[in-house]
Every structure is written in structure tokens, then in C-alpha cells.
Amino acid sequence: MLRFNPRRGVALRMDRVGVAIAALLLGLVSVLFGMGRAHAAAGCKVTYSVNQWSNGFTANIGLTNLGDSLSSWTLEWDFAGNQQVTQGWSGTYSQSGKHVTVKSLSYNGSLATNASTSLGFNASYSGTNDAPTSFKVNGTTCNGTPGGGGPTDTPTPTVTPTDPGSGGPHADNPFSGGKGYVNSEWSDQAKNDGGSAIANQPTAVWLDRIAAINGVNGGMGLKAHLDAAVAQGASYAQFVIYDLPGRDCAALASNGELGPTDIGRYQTEYIDPIASIMSDSKYKNLKIITYIEPDSLPNLVTNVSGNTATTQCQTMQQNGNYVKGVQYALNKLHAISNVYTYIDAGHHGWLGWDSNLGPAAQLFATVAKGTTAGVNSVDGFVINTANYSPTTEPYLPVNSQTRASTWVDWNYYVDESSFGAAFRQQLISDGFPSSIGMVIDTSRNGWGGANRPTGPSTASDINTQVNAERVDRRPHVGDWCNQAGSGLGARPTAAPASGFDAYAWVKPPGESDGASSSIPNDEGKGFDQMCDPSYGGNVRNNNNPSGAMPNAPLSGHWFSAMFHQLLQNAYPPVQ
Template sequence: MSRTRTALLAALALVAGASGTALAVVPGDVGIAAVPCTVDYKVQNQWDTGFTAAVTITNNTTAKSSWSLKWSYAGNQQITSGWNAKITQSGTAVTAANESYNGTLATGGSLSFGFNGSYSGTNAVPAAFTLDGVTCNVDDGATPTPTDPTDPGDPSAERVDNPYNGAQVYVNPEWSAKAAAETGGSRISNQPTGVWLDRIAAINGVNGGMGLRDHLDAALEQKGSGEEVIQLVIYNLPGRDCAALASNGELGPTEIDRYKTEYIDPIAAILADPAYASLRIVTTIEIDSLPNLVTNTGSRPTATPACDVMKANGNYQKGVGYALNKLGDVPNVYNYIDAGHHGWIGWDDNFAPSATVMKEAATSEGATVNDVHGFITNTANYSALKENNFTINDTVAGKSVRESKWVDWNRYVDELSFAQAFRNQLVTTGFNSGIGMLIDTSRNGWGGTARPTGPGAVTDVDTYVNGGRYDRRIHIGNWCNQSGAGLGERPQANPAAGIDAYVWMKPPGESDGSSTEIANDEGKGFDRMCDPTYTGNPRNGNNLSGALPNSPLSGHWFSAQFQQLMQNAYPAL
């Protein structure tokens, strides 16, 4: 955004109508007089009969405890739904007033809201706005206003190579309170975890809980004068998790437009609020989506009809691309795409094809590889970080470790080696050479008394691998509330080459899915892989699921799991 003097603003706002944006003032030069308020009205998405718009208000006068923004349309635009504001319309006149949770508007403060609308003919941007009766975007001859923090001339808007460097990471107070309430939980309740936006309602808060703005505001409070990372999980694709019923979502396979306008657009508008420009916002994009298009489609024995549908309609790639594009436009957002784990795409026929699918997504819906800061592996999974008792190159009794039943011809035996190798593959596929990896270590410690202290016997390759492996799952395809799991490495920056951070993106103690069918209004199904009596399917080699009993719905607090994770933590608590 170029620096523009306020005297030019009225003319510029009219010119901007052709591009779908009403320009807000960016008075960064000393001596420029202030406007009482600025309004940035952007048409983010437009089609033949409808559009989505985002509006950001900046108040340069006395702090407000409530507000009302008004404008009029020159055409026949009609607002059909909105978020983060109470929007009413009479003829061409529109009024947007604060919700109960966002009435405060400090001096120099900003806030954003958005809406969907319909139109025919032209969709011109409104020429004038008033905030509480005062005309915005017009010089009142008063005092200078501060620099727009989203202006590239402001150092706070420049992305750093690794957002975790020199920064503390947001501790979610809701998760922290649950952890601290558990016996012994205070030992880890100060650890940073991801905030999961797993449905549209989560943006404003579910059942009275914290919404996205609440978390961002809390992150600002935790930040103080230092740097602060807040980790968000973007998780609501249409037809979500086509191979795992426990984590199905609210949107049907074809509801890509709802995903864009009711989910991504409101999130992007909030993250773009200049009030949050000093935060480093890490987004992890759509867990367990893109790898499904490689491993669970077509003629493979692991294929599911739901995944075939998503491969055919392309909505996973479209959704991920749209999210990358919109969120990547915010200068202080760092997008990391989910990249499965080594026990999913570490095989020869999955490895390179998965990188190709991720490149397809990252170059769709207006996104480019420049919108991708990195990738995350092992999210909400259990794959051991580093297996020290055997390597992929070992041979026992004339057989390679790759021939063992556990490794099963995979190229990797642990998550660290996989993440580093997959990073190289992604660069080869066309992603930027500076991408970094995150590894979720929230549940892959595998400590306690069952942790082997050395290799297994060399009588045969299976005995050797099974006797030495830290990962004690029955099968590497098991993923739901695994019995015997423990907390892994604590979150930390720059732990290994090519790795931006170890993170706890999955909050320990939150269930992967219910062990029996539970009626719910969250769109979550019952997956037999969460049932400890289930004897399996091709995706886990037809083995027992290894799941804990009596588990609640995915995302709900599971005290027994939390206690087990602490008991088996490695490093130990």
C-alpha cells in the first residue's frame, strides 16, 4: 500500500470503486492532518449475482463503548447475512452496529466485520461512510494519525524467516484451565497449544466460550513488549476428513461457497484487523485433507467413496487454495499446510504424489507458493519423533528393516527424518527453498515403563524392530486416542535442521473421537477406529484399533487420556 495524503482521499475512494476497494487513509508522514475515522471497504469475492465484503473501521477520535457505521449504495445491492456486526438495511441505506462483544473501539483502534450480499448490474463501492454521524475518510484538519501497521513501510508488517524465533507462544486460557484442574496438570498447563477453529460457530465462540477475537485479544495481553505467536488450526473443509468419521465436519462435500464466505472470509477479516498486526499468527491449514486424495482414493484397498467424491470435485484443493490466498494477504500471518505424517505418506507411491497435490492446492483459487510459509507433520498423531534403536538402513538376518511388519516398506521410521526429507521433496516440487517444517509433538513421547532402552533381539527383523521401537501402537495406521501414548518434546523453536519448531498443535487431553456413537450437533460421526473392540480395516492392517475406552466426542475433554499422557511423557515431567 502506498502512502497517500488525506487531501486526495475523496477522489481516490471514488476511483477505487472500479477495483472493489474503498481506500482508507494511510497517513504515515509527519504533519498530515488526521481524519476522525477511516473505513476500508473491500469486495473480497464477487460472482454473477452476489458478493462478499469485509469492512475495517479505524477510530481516530475519543474512545467508544458502542458504534454505528452507515453508508448508502448507489445500486441495488442487498445484504443477505453478516458477521461481527448487527447489519440492517432500508432501501439503499445500510447501518452496521456493534455486537455485544465488540462495542469497544479505542482511540487509534480498529475492528472488522463482514457480510454477504446480492446485486445485479454493477456493484459499486459506497462513496461515503459515517461513524456515529461523523463522516469518515475526510480530513478534519486536526492532529496527525499513526502509521497504518499493515503498510509495508512499517517493519511490524514484514514476515520473519521463522515466526517462532525469539517469540513466546500463546497459552490458550481455556485449555490451560482444564489442564490445571487435573491432578498434576499444573506441570504443563502453561504450555502453548493450538486454537482449533473447527466450525463456523467457533469464530465467535461456542457455548459461551472464547471466539477468535477473544483469543487474539488474550494473545496481545500475554505478548507484553515482546514477540508473540498465536497458533490457529483452520479446519472446516467441505466433506472434511473423508476417511475418518470421528472428525467429519459441518459442511457437505459441495458446500465450498459456504466455506469461503462464512468461514474463511470472516477469519481473514478478523486477522487483518490492524489491532493484531503486532502478533505473529501461525495458521495450520486443514488437517488430514490433501493426503487423503492420494492414499484413500481410486483402486487402493484403503479407498473410501467419500474421498473419491472429494477428489472428483476438487473442493479440497479449492478450499486450501482459497484459505492460503485470503489468509496469506495478511502481512503477519504465516501459513503452514498439513502434510500428514510418515506413517501415512512415507511410502514411495505416496511421497512425491502428496507433494504434487499440495502444490496443486497452493496454486489454486488465486494462491501462490509465496502464500505458504511451511508445512506441519504429525498433527494430532502419535508417530515417534526419533527412533534411536534402529534405522531404515539396518539389516537383520538378511532382511532390511523395511521388510519388517511394522515398517512395511516405508522409507522412514520416525517423524523427524520424514519431515526433513519431505521438506526437500516439496522444494523440488516447486515450493520456496526457505519453507520450514513444524512437527506436532503433543502425543508422541511414548515414555513410561514400556519405553525400550535398546534394540530388540537380532533373531529376526520383526523381533529387532518391535523390541526396540518407541512407538508402541499396535499398527502405525492407528490414530484414535491411542493406549499407552505420552506427551512428547516440549514446544521449542529451531530444534533441528529445516524444522521451525516442535509444537503442541493438538491440545493434550482433547479426544480424537468417541468410543461409542454419541448424538451431537457438531457434524461428528462415530468411527470404529475409536472403539477399542474394533478389529480394524485395510488402513490399519486389520488390527485392533488400540483406542482407549469411554472416550467422548472429538475435541471434548478426555481426562483419562490426559492423565495417561502425563504418566507416559518423554521427556518425563
């Protein structure tokens, strides 16, 4: 740094010109000195951790600004070996030889003093994979101390050669060993509508549009929910990742905001911000459970050919954006060690037939194997999401006679327990590890109340027998919207059976599946006739009545009549 000592170099007598020159010199030095102070006000800290395999790795970077506030940032480092970035997130990446440059994006460029952000990347390598020894932010070398960012400083990045994040080892079952996060927004609704007895149950938060990440209509966003989970001392919190391009191609009620080709927006405006928030170190001790894109991949099995095909699903199969989107979400979320990923796998009345079960497992395996970490990027599968299929049918056997009934329709499964166990074994046969666990959404599949069967039937007609024995009271197993007669199912439970990680309330009880008539909205939600109680059905429910309740609001909005019915018909009953 340039230094100025007024007691040296001024021994000569000064005339007016000399005084002027001296004054000019003093002013110049003052500017330089001031610049030196401003530079000293810069400072930064970087943490760097990797999840490594034989020829590649995922890196997670934490960046903390220890100097003056930044409106944007550029992070730079040099690799020690032949590492090559193949995919990055939460920044714009470029690499020249060993040198990597990452520029901030619009949503994460502003960093106040002591504020942090997270980013990461996937990379290939051979030989050794030593961590970088120096990082710079906006030209300042990071050494972890405020104001210490001069070019001669020796940076000391934190390097942890284990899974990204620092929340301890990745648990086999994230639901075990602690309590789940209770969403206060849902809990307050339940309490105010006569549901105090169940208002303390953990439910998932649905991130069903980009705006939901920061909260809509004054509601809580992702950060607020995670902060609340930490404040509650929760062991885990659950989130539904649900905003694929061309979302839910076979159902209009939940069509999303992104068009079929909007894969870039899905990645940069939806998944990237979610991953950036979830990777914040302040959530490292919270197990964050994510349910990946309900209804997406199952639609590619059942609704792209034959009489159940839709042009929308055919489009999503052809452009590959369901697969690309799910793979991108898995890559980003799996890279965070305390985040757990469960892919949606429909339910027994969707994928249970032989013609669907095997192809679905193969599709899921292909999708997972196309991610950076392969099948290890998936912790398990969630079934019956926002649906009504019972966990068990206690009185309905599956045999050659009952399979011939109109209700069973040659399916080998009549409930989620049997389907989930069989599907899990098929997934393992197709390459998934034996550690994968199944989750059943039991939020609305209890089917209790006065109409619940109490034992097997002795009727001679097989259809009469099956209809008398089944606890599922829907007109058809394909009915899915605001089902009349449904009730709360089993309360959230960890490890309820071998191979099952949890019974969970993925769909918060009381939230509508869709409007029973057309309601103009700015949420990207259309009107689906399957939510109209007067609708007579289509080929996907074998032209049966919809079974829907009347006067329903838009999907995700509070439906008081539905909530009261769920309480009344709960099984086990609400005490």
C-alpha cells in the same frame, strides 16, 4: 451549506399571512439545518495497503467509523489506473470501470462509533498501481476526522505499499524470538486434572466449526483468544483451520458440519469471518500461526483409489472442494502479513512410501501455485497433527532387513524427523522456496514410561527385533484414535533442527480423538470404529486392532484418563 439570517430579508411589515409564511420558512430551514448537523455527524477513516507482484496485488482495507453508529455500510472508491478486482472478501464487490463498490455483509455491517472492520481483495493490473486517493462510506468522504465528511473534504487515506497489515516484516520463523499463547481454557483443565507442571505450555486452538469463531457453550471465541494473547504479551498464537466441506473423508469421528458441496458456506461463513478478525490492526504485533485443514489434501493422495478408497474421498476429489477450500483459505490468510500458513501434510506412516510422498508433494505444489501469491502463500508444512508418530526412533535403523518387517512394511521412514526432512526437500524440488519450514506436532508422540525400549535388539527374527526396538507401541502405524500407552512428547520448541520451524502442541493434550462408542451430538461428529478398543481394524491399518482407549468422549472433549496416561508416559518425563 444553506444558511439563514433572520436579520436579513424581513424589513417589510408582516401581516398574519406573512407571519405564517415566515414561520413555515423558519421551520423548513430548521429541518435543513438539522440535516446539516446530522450529516456532519458522519465520519470515517480508511487505511489501504497492498502486497504487490508483477501483474497483480492483494489489498487490505481497514475501515473505522468515526460518526454515528451504522447498521450497514457501503464503501466506494475509484482506481487511478486499470486495476480490476478479481476476488474480494468481507463484502459484496462490484466494479464499473474504475469505480468499485463494496457492500457490507450480515456479520460486519454494524459499526459503532470508533469501531473498525477489515476487508480486502485480489486484483490484476498493468503499468502503475497507484493507491486510490479518496474513499466514501455511505456517500460520505473519509478524511479521518469525526464529522468531517462533507463532499468538499479532502480525504487522507493511509496508504502503505507493503504487505497488508503493519506488524513488521514477515518472519522466516514465527516461533522464534518470543513465547507462545497459553490458552487459559486448556490450561485450567490441565491444572485441575493434575497437570500443573505442563499447564504453561502453548497449544493450538481448534476452530472446528463455524460457531467456534464466536465461542460455543460460553467458551472463548477467536477474538477472545487473540485479545488474551495480546494481554499475555505472547509473540505468537496458534489456530487450526478445520471445517472443510466433507471434512476428513476417511474418518467418521471428526466429520464436520459442512456437506461435500458447501464450499460457499465455507468461504463466506467460516474463512471470511476468521480473516476479518485476524486482520484487525490491534493484533498487528502478534504472529498468528494457522494450521490449514488437517487430513484434507493427504486423503486425496491415499484414499481415492485402490483398496483404501472411500466414496466420500472420491467425491471430494471429483468436486474439487478440498482444493478450492484450501486455496481460498491461503488467499485470505496470506493477505494478512502477520498471519502464517502451514498446510497439513500427514505423517510418515501415511505419506512416507514412495508411491505417496512424491504425488503428495506434487499435489501440494499444484494447490499452492493455484493461489494468488503462488507457492509464497505457504510458510511451511505441519506433520503428525493430532497423531502419535515419534519424532525420532533412536534404536530402529532403516535398512533392507528392517524395511522387510511387518511394522516398517517397506517404508523408508520410521519417524517424523527423517520423513519431514525428506518431504521438505521434495517440496522444494517441486517449486516451494527453500525458506519453508516444517512443524512436528509432538503433543502425544513421546512413548515414554516403563515400556519404552532402552537400546537395540539382538533378536534373530526381524519382526521380533523391530518390535523390540521401536518406541512407537501402537499395534499399527495407521492407528490414530486415543492410543493406549502414548505419552507427551517434546515440549514446544522453536527451531529444533535445520529445516524445522518448531515442535508444537497442535493437538491440546487431554482432548479426545473421538468417542469409543456412538454418542448423539449436534457437533457433526460421527462414530468411527477406529475409536472402539474392540475393533479389529480395516485395510487402512492392515486389519490390526485399533489400539484405542475405552470410555472416550467426543473428539475435542476432555478425556481425563487419556491426559493422565500422557503425563505418566511423557518423554522427556514431566518434572
